[in-house]
Amino acid sequence: MPHLDQLVAGAVALSGGELVGRIRLQKVIYLLDQLGLSSGASFEYHHYGPYSEVVSDAVTDAKFWGHLEEAVSFRLSDGAPYSSYKAAIAAPDSLGDMSADDARRFLAKFNSCTSTVLELAATVHWLAFVEKVPNWRAEIEVRKAGKTDKGRLDKALALLRDIGLAPKQACD
Amino acid sequence: MTPHIMSGGGSRASGAPSKSKSFRSPRDRLTPRLSRATPSQPRAPGKCENRNRGPEAPVSVQSCELPRKFDGAKRAAGLATSKVIRARTGGIASKDFVRYLFLMTGMIKRIRDPVHGLITFDLGDEVDRAAWRLINTPEFQRLRRVRQLGVSEFTFPGATHTRLSHSIGVFHVARRLTDVALRHVPKDKQNPSRARTAKLAALLHDLGHGPFSHAFENAEKARLKENYRDHEEWTAELIQRKSGNIRQILKDEFKGGGSMADDIAALLRGDEPDLYSSVVSSSFDADRLDYLQRDRMMTGSGAGAIDFDWLLDNLRVVDVRSSSVEPSNTLEDVDDAESNTIQAFAFEEKALQAAESFILARFHLYSQVYLHKTTRGVEQMLTAFLRAFSQEAANGDRADLAVPLDHPLRVYFAKPIPDLESYVGLDDAVVWGALELSAARGNGQIREFAERICSRRIMKGVAIDMVNPQSIDYARRTYINENLRGKFGTIIFEDRAPLSIYKDPSKETVKPHKRVYIRRDGGKVVDIASLSRPIAALYQEQEVLRYYFINENDRKKVLDIKGDNDAAP
Numbered sequence: 001m002p003h004l005d006q007l008v009a010g011a012v013a014l015s016g017g018e019l020v021g022r023i024r025l026q027k028v029i030y031l032l033d034q035l036g037l038s039s040g041a042s043f044e045y046h047h048y049g050p051y052s053e054v055v056s057d058a059v060t061d062a063k064f065w066g067h068l069e070e071a072v073s074f075r076l077s078d079g080a081p082y083s084s085y086k087a088a089i090a091a092p093d094s095l096g097d098m099s100a101d102d103a104r105r106f107l108a109k110f111n112s113c114t115s116t117v118l119e120l121a122a123t124v125h126w127l128a129f130v131e132k133v134p135n136w137r138a139e140i141e142v143r144k145a146g147k148t149d150k151g152r153l154d155k156a157l158a159l160l161r162d163i164g165l166a167p168k169q170a171c172d
Numbered sequence: 173m174t175p176h177i178m179s180g181g182g183s184r185a186s187g188a189p190s191k192s193k194s195f196r197s198p199r200d201r202l203t204p205r206l207s208r209a210t211p212s213q214p215r216a217p218g219k220c221e222n223r224n225r226g227p228e229a230p231v232s233v234q235s236c237e238l239p240r241k242f243d244g245a246k247r248a249a250g251l252a253t254s255k256v257i258r259a260r261t262g263g264i265a266s267k268d269f270v271r272y273l274f275l276m277t278g279m280i281k282r283i284r285d286p287v288h289g290l291i292t293f294d295l296g297d298e299v300d301r302a303a304w305r306l307i308n309t310p311e312f313q314r315l316r317r318v319r320q321l322g323v324s325e326f327t328f329p330g331a332t333h334t335r336l337s338h339s340i341g342v343f344h345v346a347r348r349l350t351d352v353a354l355r356h357v358p359k360d361k362q363n364p365s366r367a368r369t370a371k372l373a374a375l376l377h378d379l380g381h382g383p384f385s386h387a388f389e390n391a392e393k394a395r396l397k398e399n400y401r402d403h404e405e406w407t408a409e410l411i412q413r414k415s416g417n418i419r420q421i422l423k424d425e426f427k428g429g430g431s432m433a434d435d436i437a438a439l440l441r442g443d444e445p446d447l448y449s450s451v452v453s454s455s456f457d458a459d460r461l462d463y464l465q466r467d468r469m470m471t472g473s474g475a476g477a478i479d480f481d482w483l484l485d486n487l488r489v490v491d492v493r494s495s496s497v498e499p500s501n502t503l504e505d506v507d508d509a510e511s512n513t514i515q516a517f518a519f520e521e522k523a524l525q526a527a528e529s530f531i532l533a534r535f536h537l538y539s540q541v542y543l544h545k546t547t548r549g550v551e552q553m554l555t556a557f558l559r560a561f562s563q564e565a566a567n568g569d570r571a572d573l574a575v576p577l578d579h580p581l582r583v584y585f586a587k588p589i590p591d592l593e594s595y596v597g598l599d600d601a602v603v604w605g606a607l608e609l610s611a612a613r614g615n616g617q618i619r620e621f622a623e624r625i626c627s628r629r630i631m632k633g634v635a636i637d638m639v640n641p642q643s644i645d646y647a648r649r650t651y652i653n654e655n656l657r658g659k660f661g662t663i664i665f666e667d668r669a670p671l672s673i674y675k676d677p678s679k680e681t682v683k684p685h686k687r688v689y690i691r692r693d694g695g696k697v698v699d700i701a702s703l704s705r706p707i708a709a710l711y712q713e714q715e716v717l718r719y720y721f722i723n724e725n726d727r728k729k730v731l732d733i734k735g736d737n738d739a740a741p
Binding site: 047056057059060064065070072074077078079080081083 | 492493638641646649668683687697698699700701702703708711712713715
């Protein structure tokens with residue numbers, strides 16, 4: 001099993017070679033883990049949903065070993081900084097316990113979502129399966145107030161259904 | 173001579189903020205409450221203007237027989253005074269008149285502070301009065317025995333200041349920040365109740381800090397895992413518990429069954445981030461504004477100077493987007509771009525360089541003081557001592573410890589899940605007592621770590637340069653990973669610490685209230701990182717990575733690893 005920093009860099013490589021945003025990177029690893037990546041990272045609930053300190057350290061390590069490059073850009077509207085990651089390694093043949101083809105297929109689906117939708121998808125999964133909150137739908141409205149409207153929660157649930165991670169109530 | 177009393181102007185409690193661009197000096201804080209008549213505002217002798225009550229009412233100071241002494245045990249000293257005045261003046265008691273009497277009779281409490289000068293507490297003001305009473309509780313006084321910088325005094329001997337002095341300083345700065353909020357927020361959008369809560373939250377924000385904060389917290393994280401509670405949770409419990417002094421005082425002063433305690437706890441938890449919570453928790457909060465100045469002064473460090481007065485004088489309140497979303501790979505999240513706005517503090521563009529220095533000050537203090545290699549080495553030893561001590565203490569009465577059964581550290585660690593009662597029994601002095609006894613009469617690792625700490629035999633480390641690595645860094649790290657990982661946590665300790673310009677524990681992105689905004693000439697509000705190259709360069713997360721060694725031989729093996737200067741990683 002490769003080190004976590006290699007998995008993180010590999011995920012970026014399989015995601016078209018580039019991935020934008022720290023939130024996105026965390027949620028991608030979380031969701032891939034649920035799909036069979038087996039990264040070994042432990043996640044906790046933070047402000048933006050499931051978050052892993054060791055994944056964050058792995059990003060730093062991947063940069064240290066030269067597997068990943070980070071660039072900072074600024075949002076046009078208000079100058080808010082955000083990070084973009086570029087893989088400095090070739091796409092791996094497999095990603096953890098996942099085949100490269102499967103990983104690539106899932107990453108393509110994630111790429112078609114905004115980071116808010118990914119955050120909501122990861123949080124729904126966390127609430128339903130980790131915290132086991134019976135009424136996760138009501139809970140996410142509280143925790144993610146202001147983010148669930150405009151069809152974003154529906155898109156998050158559609159993504160979860162598409163990749164087979166939706167809670168039972170979301171499948172009905 | 174009869175003094176002329178006015179109400180309102182310049183007084184925080186009056187709710188009528190001054191339009192002056194300048195702030196009052198600490199000494200000046202006293203004078204507005206003694207408001208003098210000015211040539212433009214003549215007053216008839218013996219008259220008192222009271223804006224709240226409408227028409228002026230005649231009040232003769234000389235006709236009041238002032239109580240020379242107030243009963244401190246009865247909490248309502250101010251209220252008692254008001255009653256006396258009401259009785260003597262036919263039921264009229266101007267707030268400022270009462271304040272004047274307080275001053276004359278010693279009811280302005282004063283604290284001399286090395287950073288902020290004179291910090292005053294006007295017992296005629298409900299927030300100040302509550303703050304003064306809160307300071308004099310056992311819960312708050314415990315902070316007198318918790319040093320602000322933990323073991324930093326091993327490196328900077330002057331850094332023995334406490335969380336008590338810091339907390340009082342934070343309260344003082346929070347009053348100034350809320351003054352800015354009141355000055356720059358339109359009246360119909362002001363929330364005086366929330367401002368009041370923020371000031372008291374500032375005072376109490378560190379109430380639940382344990383001894384030697386980070387070393388203790390790291391030991392507890394390892395021991396308790398999912399049952400671990402951080403100092404913020406302890407703080408909330410200390411404030412809210414029904415049997416405690418904090419809630420009782422807040423109940424006395426603000427009624428509502430003690431709901432003020434719940435409001436303060438909620439604000440500290442960040443339940444509803446807004447302008448007022450940003451006084452206590454943001455990139456430009458009262459906490460940071462105090463500790464940057466206090467820690468710099470007490471350590472004697474030349475790094476990290478800030479232009480405090482200029483920053484405050486150029487502080488404004490602006491509306492910013494509440495969204496903190498990042499762009500996606502393939503599309504901008506336009507829906508989020510239309511999300512609601514929130515109020516936040518921002519600097520005028522002419523304070524750009526001062527704001528830049530402020531951010532860099534924190535960065536420099538972190539790299540040169542808080543994360544100093546010697547300090548971190550002592551912290552690693554203290555964490556190791558506490559872990560070994562707690563493992564032994566879990567054996568209860570049979571534990572092989574040098575401290576007596578009722579030693580507070582032993583009592584605390586004997587419980588698999590800690591409770592508040594045993595937690596508040598801990599402070600730096602308690603831990604030092606356990607260290608000294610363990611160094612003299614302890615056994616095994618507990619004794620070894622205690623001896624080393626008491627005699628300042630600090631573990632030496634090897635640093636890996638994570639920002640600008642050379643081949644030697646790759647070579648040493650590879651050697652450690654391949655040969656020494658099995659010794660981690662026992663005789664070799666890995667120390668990783670993030671070094672970031674923005675304080676953001678989640679590290680994922682920077683929340684709206686955690687960013688530093690600049691209002692450009694023309695009105696557009698932007699993140700400082702988009703205007704300042706040094707700040708932008710430091711947005712990328714940096715990390716300090718060190719390995720500390722109990723055995724000098726292990727360290728020497730690592731130091732003997734020499735990289736090839738031309739080698740690629």
